[in-house]
Amino acid sequence: MLRRLLTLLVMLALLLGGAALWWLHRPLDLAAPTVEYSVGxxxxxxxxxxxxxxxxxxxxxxxxxxxxRWSGQARRIRAGSYEIRPGVTPRELLTKMVQGDETLVTLRLIEGWNFRQVRAELARAEGLQPLSAKMSDAELMAALDLPGRHPEGQFFPDTYAYSRGSSDLDVLRRAHRAMQRNLEQAWATRDETLPLKSPAEALILASIVEKETGQEGDRARVAGVFVNRLRLGMPLQTDPTVIYGLGAGFDGNLRKRDLQAEDNPYNTYLRRGLPPTPISIPGKASLRAAVQPERTKALYFVSRGDGSSVFSETLAEHNRAVNQYQRGR
Structure with missing residues (x-):
């Protein structure tokens, strides 16, 4: 009787073991083409x-x-966002989580964006916790351990991958570290004769260069024009800073009265020197141009309308270029 019972138990164990092995290697049924889950x-x-x-x-x-639990790997499961598709077995699901094979989402910050645009992109980002959504700019910077720092220009334009459930503050911390790293690297290669006193001033100049041209070949010369003006004490007279100073109220049409009557720290027609903060997030090319500007005698430039610029050494030459390319004369 005992032998028969033991035999039955052994057979039952074998059946259960076989069923378990069959289940472990059988694809899981899913309620949708993809199933996502975030392990906190x-x-x-x-x-x-x-x-x-x-x-x-x-x-x-x-x-x-x-x-x-039976696998012995339960405590090795990593937090993260995971996505599975039809065909995944229980064994493969566990392996995925133990290896931290996450499904990442990406967010891109674009060269030339201002901080309002950065915040808007964060608000739209898929799967990102909007911890900063109700914060003022000052509160946000304090949350990043940067109290009193103006946010403009502080976040490097790049593509950032993150797992679902990450916070927007985490992404901003990474973007700030990237900007600091790239700015320090650029500053270390600077022309020692520049009229720039600090990396912060280089960042401001780079942000203006970023807004003034999208042409790779023109960046260093545009920076050279602004450096010449700084050396001579001439106003920079750059429209993007004026537009930035007008803020969200800018309607897309920059008027003469905006240049001549709207006096604020960003009106580089009325005030000499650099504005108080950056006006955009510059990329590597503009950072490099700001610290290694082209040596040029040009003091003026005007857009041709195709993204490139015409550079002039005298006001008379500049006026002729303006008439040709801006006024169609």
Whole structure:
């Protein structure tokens, strides 16, 4: 009798083992073509199993949990955002989480954007926690451990990958570190004769260069014109700074009265020197141009209308270029 019982138990164990192996290697049924789930820091194996089932994995949460536990790898599951598709087995699901094979989302910050545009992009970003949404600019900078720092120009334009559930502040911290790193590298290669006293001034100049031209070949010469003007004490007279000073109220049409009557720290027609802060986020090319400007005698430039510029050494030459390319005379 005992022998028969033992035989039955062995057979039952073999059947259960076979069923378990079959289940482990059988693709999971999913409620949708893709199922996404974010494992939070400190999540328990049981809550992870339940989370996957609630997200759309059509199996028993108990089976998933017991597999995680029996495998001996339950405590090695990494926090992150994961995505699975049809064909994934329970074994592959666990391996994915243990290896931290996350599904990442990307956000791109564009050269020449101002901080309003950066914040708008963060607000639109997929799967990003909007922790800064209700913060003022000052509160946001304080949350980044940058109290009192003006936010303009502080975040490097690049593509940033993140896992769903990350916060917008995390992305901004990375973008700020990237800007500091690129600015320091550029400043270390600067022309020592520049009339720029600090990396902060180089960043301001680079932000103006970024807004003045999209032509790679013109950046260093545009920077050279502004450096010449700074050396001579001439006003920079650059429209992008005036537009920045007008703020969200700018309607797309820069008028003569805006240049001559709208006196604010960013009106470089009425005030000499650099404006008090950057006006955009410059990329590497503009940072490099600001610290290694072309040696030129030009004091003026005007857009041809195709993205390139005409440079002039005298006001008479400049006026002729303006008539040709801006006024069609």
């Amino acid at each position: 820091p400190g999540s328990t194996p049981r809550s992870i199993a339940q989370g996957w089932v609630q997200a759309g994995v059509q199996t028993s949460p108990t089976l998933l949990y017991e597999w995680f």
